Amino acid sequence: MQETAAHPDDFLLPPPGQNPDGSLKTPPPLYPGLEDFRLLEKMGDGAFSKVYKAYDLRHRRPVAIKVVRKYQLSNSQRASVLKEAAIMRGLSHPNIARLYGFRESDDYYYLMLELLTGGELFHRIVKLTYFSEALARHVILQVAEGIRYLHEEKGVVHRDIKPENILFEPIPIRPSGPNAPAAPYDEDKVDEGIFVDGVGGGGIGRVKIADFGLSKEVWGESTMTPCGTVGYTAPEIVKDERYSMGVDMWALGCVLYTMLCGFPPFYDENVQMLTEKVARGQYSFLSPWWDDISTEAKDLITHLLKVDPRERYTIREFLEHPW
Known part of the structure; x- marks a missing residue:
């Protein structure tokens, strides 16, 4: 599908330096080397970076710009930024x-990225409480297609698949109506609307994997570098064992679990306890949240959350599962 060039006015943002309520705000800084971009607003902060919504004046399109501060980085961290850019340069897939x-x-590294205005999947899960199976399937299949491309065509393991690193293009929500059934434990659930096959639901259209800061080319190799977010990290990582592409499959199972019930399979405020739960694969399908979820969905998650990576589904087995 041909992209339509956007104009800065298409963002429907308040005038520069002004909040939606008309009050003044601090304008985005002017960074050297970004003279051909108009920074519109800050979207987020990282430990060493900031992400801005911006407009590419040369190519006439909206973008997201990740600005990384060099002076706060070690040599290995600088190398990681360069590696992230090198890996992403070689990727071209509708779900990435x-x-x-x-x-x-x-003083800075700049990554000019595709802008996905729906934002993070994480915030949509929080908003909707949990997803219907149809909506969860819509999302997870797109993430899986992106992972299939990474694993089978590029030999890349992402190593940090989680709802915060899954972005989406927004679509209008079509309300379900006043007679939509609700389970007794979810009276406060926000209506995700009618799901439309091939389009989406819950405000979620196309889904894309983002943030390749921890990704690595492996092509049949294995690695022992610590990485990822503990709640979505595979047992072989927390146990300091060699691991490979199976870590993305474990994370895929964690994301699917989280979408279907609204909370992750592994959680503890104590990081050490959380690490031990992950290492043992200690999770369950808690009632009442899982009572109405299909046996097929639970079976798929069970095959993804196998502690032994040799028993865990590959991306091909995932895509062939009947659910």
Whole structure:
């Protein structure tokens, strides 16, 4: 599908330096080397970076720009930023966020990225409480297609698949109506609307994997580098064992579990206890949240959350599962 060039006015943002309520705000800083971009607003903060919604004046399109501060990075962290850009340059798939360009100044690295205005899947899960099976399937199949491309065509393991790193294009929500059934434990659930096959639901259209800061090319190799977020991290990582592409499959199972019930399979405020639960694969399908979820969905999750990576589903087995 041909992209339509956007204009800055299409963002429907308040005038520069002004909040929606008319009050003044601090304008985005002017970064050296970004003279051909108009920074519109800050979207998020990382430990060493900021992400801005911006407009590419040369190509006339909206973008997201990740600005990484060099002076806070060690040599290995600088190498990781360069590796992230190098890996993303070689990726082209409808379910992976695009890297439009990479440049640097004396003090900063800049990654010009595809802008997905729906934001993070994480925030949509929080908003909707949990997803219907149809909506969860719509999302997870797109994530899986992105992972299939990474694993089978590029030899890349992402190593940080989680709802915060899954972005989406928004679509209008079509209300379900006043007679939509609700389970006794979810009276407060926000209506995700009518699901439309091939389009989506719950405000979620196309889904894309983002943030390749921990990704690595493996092509049949295994690695022992610590990475990922503990709640979505595979047992072989927390046990400091060698691991490979199976870590993305474990994370896929965690994301699917979280979408279907609204909370992750492994959780503990104590990081050490959480690590031990992950290492043992200690989770359950808690009642009442899982009472109405299909046996097929539970079976798929069970095959993804296998502690032994040799028993865990590959991406091909996942895509062939009847659910």
